[in-house]
Amino acid sequence: MSLTYGCVDAGTEYCPCNLAVTGDCLICSRLQGKDTCDCDWSGVCIQNEFMQNGGRPSGLRRGFTTEVLQRKEYGDDLQVLTLVAGRGFAQRASKPGSYVFLRHPKEMRFYDVPVSVLRTSEEAGTISVAIKEQGHKSKILLTAERLEVRGVYGGGLQGVKYLQPGYLKGKKVLFVTKGVGAAPALLTMSRLTPDTAARWIADADKVGKEFLEEYGSACRPQYVTLSQPDQLAALQGTIRESGCDVVAIMTSDYFVSVIRALAREVLPEAKLVWSNNARMCCGEGICGACTQVDADGELFRMCKCQREE
Numbered sequence: 001m002s003l004t005y006g007c008v009d010a011g012t013e014y015c016p017c018n019l020a021v022t023g024d025c026l027i028c029s030r031l032q033g034k035d036t037c038d039c040d041w042s043g044v045c046i047q048n049e050f051m052q053n054g055g056r057p058s059g060l061r062r063g064f065t066t067e068v069l070q071r072k073e074y075g076d077d078l079q080v081l082t083l084v085a086g087r088g089f090a091q092r093a094s095k096p097g098s099y100v101f102l103r104h105p106k107e108m109r110f111y112d113v114p115v116s117v118l119r120t121s122e123e124a125g126t127i128s129v130a131i132k133e134q135g136h137k138s139k140i141l142l143t144a145e146r147l148e149v150r151g152v153y154g155g156g157l158q159g160v161k162y163l164q165p166g167y168l169k170g171k172k173v174l175f176v177t178k179g180v181g182a183a184p185a186l187l188t189m190s191r192l193t194p195d196t197a198a199r200w201i202a203d204a205d206k207v208g209k210e211f212l213e214e215y216g217s218a219c220r221p222q223y224v225t226l227s228q229p230d231q232l233a234a235l236q237g238t239i240r241e242s243g244c245d246v247v248a249i250m251t252s253d254y255f256v257s258v259i260r261a262l263a264r265e266v267l268p269e270a271k272l273v274w275s276n277n278a279r280m281c282c283g284e285g286i287c288g289a290c291t292q293v294d295a296d297g298e299l300f301r302m303c304k305c306q307r308e309e
């Protein structure tokens with residue numbers, strides 16, 4: 001199964017981005033300096049947009065400082081923070097795969113932590129995020145009363161277009177989650193319409209059942225322990241028997257690659273979606289923190305790049 005690539009920002013309000021200025025657009029061959037158009041992009045012509053905009057990019061996302069409205073603890077090292085963000089921001093953050101960068105307002109830019117959006121309230125103009133204490137940066141977030149927020153970024157998942165409510169209409173989707181990787185699944189589940197049949201296999205490791213059940217009210221979890229080989233093997237049977245159209249795997253990279261292979265074997269036609277666990281810093285395709293190189297030596301900026309199988 002070959003991989004194809006796209007850009008998560010193509011055709012959005014953030015396109016054309018700063019990469020267009022230097023001939024580094026991920027999609028448009030003309031903006032890459034070639035004489036011919038050989039892109040597979042079926043949306044509004046990016047080069048045309050760029051020219052009509054006077055050769056200027058749409059601009060980078062700006063940050064703002066905001067209040068932590070509510071903080072709820074789950075166990076010793078997981079907190080759900082609700083932040084005041086404004087209605088427009090909350091609406092943009094409600095799309096599957098949305099994430100923001102957070103940092104303590106007194107710290108410098110390299111303290112930015114990418115965090116998935118867990119829940120939004122467009123009415124209240126708030127977003128909620130679940131933060132698991134890991135190291136230096138996340139510990140600081142868990143004590144802050146105000147936070148600097150930058151976003152909204154859309155590439156928290158690979159293959160995210162297969163989780164859009166429009167695509168899932170009348171289809172069956174199976175979520176497999178582990179730990180705090182469940183956050184983007186929970187946001188997606190909260191947006192599903194009744195004509196999508198959803199099933200959720202969850203490993204509560206490191207986050208606990210209380211957190212999962214509180215935020216997963218749209219779908220009941222079926223618990224497994226993925227680190228147990230017999231349960232991982234049984235998962236393949238569950239995937240096969242689900243006959244689902246989309247398998248969304250939101251776990252660490254290790255389990256993403258194992259479960260992706262299991263799913264591919266028994267449901268070769270299913271669309272796959274998985275966590276984008278790249279190391280992120282700017283989220284704009286500029287800093288290079290997230291770059292990965294494929295077997296052909298081609299370099300991809302994983303914050304922008306959408307891979308699909």
Ligand SMILES: Cc1cc2nc3c(=O)[nH]c(=O)nc-3n(C[C@H](O)[C@H](O)[C@H](O)COP(=O)(O)OP(=O)(O)OC[C@H]3O[C@@H](n4cnc5c(N)ncnc54)[C@H](O)[C@@H]3O)c2cc1C
Nearest residue numbers: 114115116130131132134135136137138156183278279280
């Ligand atoms: C798109 C995306 C969404 C995420 N969503 C959530 C979430 O909802 N909740 C949550 O608790 N965590 C989430 N993470 C992970 C979170 O960003 C890292 O745990 C955090 O940056 C760790 O920083 P630290 O200094 O606390 O820990 P460290 O001790 O520095 O690192 C702990 C782990 O996090 C990784 N990490 C460190 N910095 C980054 C970085 N800038 N980008 C990605 N990984 C990093 C390290 O490689 C290591 O595996 C997400 C990451 C990405 C890329």
Ligand code: FES
Nearest residue numbers: 281283286288303
């Ligand atoms: S995070 Fe900076 S280029 Fe991707």
